[in-house]
Amino acid sequence: MVDNVIAVRDIGKAFAGVQALDGITLEIAPGEIHCLAGENGSGKSTLIKVMSGVHAPDTGTIELNGKTFSKLSPIEAISNGVQVIYQDFSVFPNLTVMENLALNAELAAHRTFVSWKRMRAVAEEAIAKINFTIDLDEKVGQLSVAQKQLVAISRALMSDAKLIIMDEPTTALTKREVDALFAIILDLKARGIATLFVSHKLDEVFEISERFTIIRNGKSVITCLPEELDHATFSHHMTGREFDDDHFVPEHVSEEPILETRGLGVDGAFADVDLTLRKGEILGITGLLGSGRTELALSLFGSKPADSGKILINGEVVEVGSVRAAIAHGIGYVPEDRLTEGLFLERSISSNIVISEIDSFVSKFGALDQRKADAEGQRWVDELKIATPNPANPVNTLSGGNQQRIVLAKWLATHPKILILNGPTVGVDIGSKHDIHRILRTLASEGLGVIIISDDIPEVIQNCNRVMAMNAGRIVAEIDPRTTTESELAELMSKDPSTIDGKG
């Protein structure tokens, strides 16, 4: 038995009373490719942060290089060979590749003067390690996502890493880029460097991993070899539910579309998007990060007005040049990132809910009827079962699922006819996720037109009656979720853009 690179034992960590991690144990052997899987909100990120020294655990120990720590500092983690590549890569976009690679070493050496020649040599050595060719003088902000990731990996390898933790590394990659990444991971393995691969994408996980640890609600569910699992048991371990094939079937779909686009495009983001949405439908739009899905949503909502094409509402061409225009046309938008785009965190729950309709509580003398506004807030808190003792509490006292309900409530309060949701259940616990899906189905059955934009494939397959796949700024296919499997849809999303350009 070889000594582990890292072993965490019985780790517990609570945030503001919420138990994010509860008795997690995880061991990684040298050169092992270990997969950490779990749904959003299961505690994956927290565990990574404990292993890299960002968070101190409340209970448990961390063993590194034969030493036992009750908590790590980031410096200790790095000096013991733990490197994390975060989803945002933590690279400096305004610096060149060379500076990104060599600055750490320069700084660590406590040199007073910078030698560009030495930095270049260091950087060249770093990229050579993973046979990666790139212009060292390019600004990192100009690189593609995959290239940024390679820069981050090269940088991680410079400091004699023994374990590289990759947090959802494939989220924004095309299939070919994923293959290239896997080749690098295998190469690292050959050199005895272990990888902790964090993902919830089944296919990838099975392709690369040698061992799994699945966590759910902060607890380890199982650690096992890939042979012991199939897709169904894997999903079951992740979600704790048996997968029911409960597809959404719309009750009444209107004859006439409520929303149509013709040849819609935003320069540099997406082009030639034709879609139709009828009352009572839930239309799914799925695609990878950078496929243009978010830009499409923003242009329908007037925040990034289209450069070409037309938007029709109830059969009439309308100008959606601003968010206010979109709202006036009855469009609501639940944004991708509720924390930065959806919520006013330090303001009260009820003011968050009523903000979009606040002008309707103003008397003709210009005075705001606070009592009426609070009553409206309370009504939605009851309606959507938002768990709070008092709607006057600030939003940041709530969990992710309840926060998302507030964003939803804000839009439902404006009585929209079309509701666009971008990643409606990102970072939301399973219970709330389920509830939000049920709310959306109810809304559709009440005659709302709903669009779900999401890269959570099971989510769109289960909750939409039609799904469009976006890839490299185009709609590449429209599928019937009842007859399409998750992997078929994933294939459509992640095909290399060069092979589908011809089809346009």
Next chain:
Amino acid sequence: MSALTTLTPLRDRLTRDPHVTRLAVILVLLLTFFMLVKTKNFFGIATWQSMAVQFPEFGLMALGVMLTMIIGGIDLSVVGVANMTAIGSATLMMSIAPTGSDSPQGYLAVVAAIAFSLIVGAIAGAFNGFLIAKVKIPAILVTLGTFELFTGIAVIITGGKPASGLPAQYGEIMAQRVFGIIPMPLIIFILATVVIALIMYKTAFGTKLYMLGSNETAAQFSGLKTDNLIIRTYMTSGIYAAAAGLVMLANYNSAKADYGSTYTLLAVLIVVLGGVNPNGGSGRLSGVILAVVVLQVLSSLLNTFPNISNFYRPLIWGGVLLLVIVVNQWTKKNRLSRLFGVKGNKS
């Protein structure tokens, strides 16, 4: 039920807002100290009257700065606006009612000058707001630039000399003592406070300001006219600065481009001391008003010690400002420990 609901918010307000509580305690301590050490001054009505004449100058500016900081901005141009509008209205008054005019002419000049000053203040503020909202320049840069711009205009109008020789009616109105004791500037300040309280707590505009300061992107995504809100906020700040200019014009009986040069810092200090989050989104009017009073009492107290020279004043204000910011960070849990303890950086 009704007795309960009226009581609870009051108690909530006292306990929930630590800044207000802290300021109230500081004020009581300060007043006790004042009473014990300078008993004679403390019980003289003249002390309080002179305070009430002086603090509206920077108090009015602070109210405007408060609104801009609630939306996450700042207004460093208030002193520039005050001096420019004061000089403009002094010039206007003297041209309508030159020395030797009769009193109706004088009153007309006063009314015209007040209206002129508030309008110019609004325009100057709207100009700030336009640059911030539409041209998308950070507020701190815009208002630092327009401070110089407005001061420059003031210097050019007067050639750098004080503008004096105002119609007697202006001083007469502003030197009124309502009920024989309350000085006019205090009345103006109270009126201004009531107006701003109504704006902040009784209009949709006020609620929107807090939301905008809390999260500008979410405000846009919620359909708020953010540009318009920003421009109106800076406009209000400009109007309040112009009102401060009118008070200064009366107190000095003249206007000059470099009056009140320490007030910029003082106004910012008051707002931060009053518990407004410099990043926007929170803060209460009651805290800011208390902070105005605390600083005026502190200032008057310092005045009663002849051996503490005025030269020390900027040093004291700067020290207090930094201390307040540090204490505020401290009370937000872990902020300070992060500074001294483990650095929680990524990668």
